[in-house]
Amino acid sequence: MTTDTPKMRALGVSVYYGSKRAVADVSIDISREHVTAFIGPSGCGKSTFLRSFNRMNDTIAGARVEGRIELDGEDIHSSSMDVVQLRARVGMVFQKPNPFPKSIYENVAYGPRIHGLAAGRTELEEIVERSLKRAGLWEEVKDRLAESGTALSGGQQQRLCIARAVAVDPEVILMDEPASALDPIATARIEELIHELRGRYAIVIVTHNMQQAARVSQRTAFFHLGELVEYGKTSEIFTNPTVPRTKDYITGRYG
Structure with a gap:
């Protein structure tokens, strides 16, 4: 498989809440090589679209998704796709940090334990340490793993949620405004x-902060009124957008 084969692919995806269409006929490829940012004004459908990649919209009454979404070429809505397994492969980090009301250790160990990823306690401890290191949190919490995850600061809680997501060895991480509830220092750390x-x-981040999108992503998709208006290299979207609506948003004519 060549590296430019998309990790995930949306083909003509629309999302409805009851009779209201929140996302209209969006097609996009998500690469494993790049961070992809979804930008656009509030209510433009970017978070709704993001949630369709791990079928989180299934949990909302009246929501339905049309079109096809693939993970490694496989339809995520096919009857053979186990949704629990899908959400392990396509992890999610939410806007507001949501650690479990358990110890720091248990927050990270929970997923590997239920998915049977560790053969025993030693292996589980290794996964917890590795995940906390990947989330840049190990040095801060290694002596307090038995403390509650909810006792951490907001920025630490969000990194704990990232550690929890990576602990099950996902292939894709979806981040829905992961830093919007955090102060500037914690945001920089994220x-x-x-x-x-x-x-x-493969990482996809929804952000309303255009500077953040410019800093962290290599590909940017601009959404407006439920439509994907423009998608391309981040540098080009921000300096030389081809669609007037994108230019108007980037230059602050509306938001």
């Missing part, structure tokens, strides 16, 4: 982390 994780996982 952005550094995205750089460090790039290439190891």
Whole structure:
């Protein structure tokens, strides 16, 4: 398989809440090589579209998805696709940090344990340590693994949620405004982390912060009113967009 084969692919995807169409006929390829940012004004459908990649919209009453979404060429809505397995392969980090009300250790160990990824306690401890290191949190919490995850600061909680996502060895990580609830220092740490994780996982980030999109991504998709308006290299979208609507948004004419 060549490296430019898309990790995930959306083909003519529309998402409805009841009779309201929130996302209209979007097609996009998600590469494993790049961080892809979804930008656009509030309510433009970017988070709704993101959630369709691991079938999180299945949990919303009245929501339905049309079109095809593939993970390594396989239809994620096919009857052979186990949704629990899908969500292990396509992890998610939410806008508001949501650690389990358990110890720091248990937050990270939970997924590998239920998915049977560790043969015993030693292996589980190795996974926890490795995941916390990948999330840039190990040095801060290694002496307090028995403390509650909810006792951490907001930025640490969000890194704990990233450690929890990577602990099950996902292939894709979806991030829905992962830094919007955080202060600038914690935000910078999350952005550094995205750089460090790039290439190891296919990463998609939804952000309303255009500077953040410019800093962390190599591909940017601009959404407006449920449509994918433009998609391309981040540098080109920000400096030389081809669609007037994109230019108007980037230059701050509306938002």
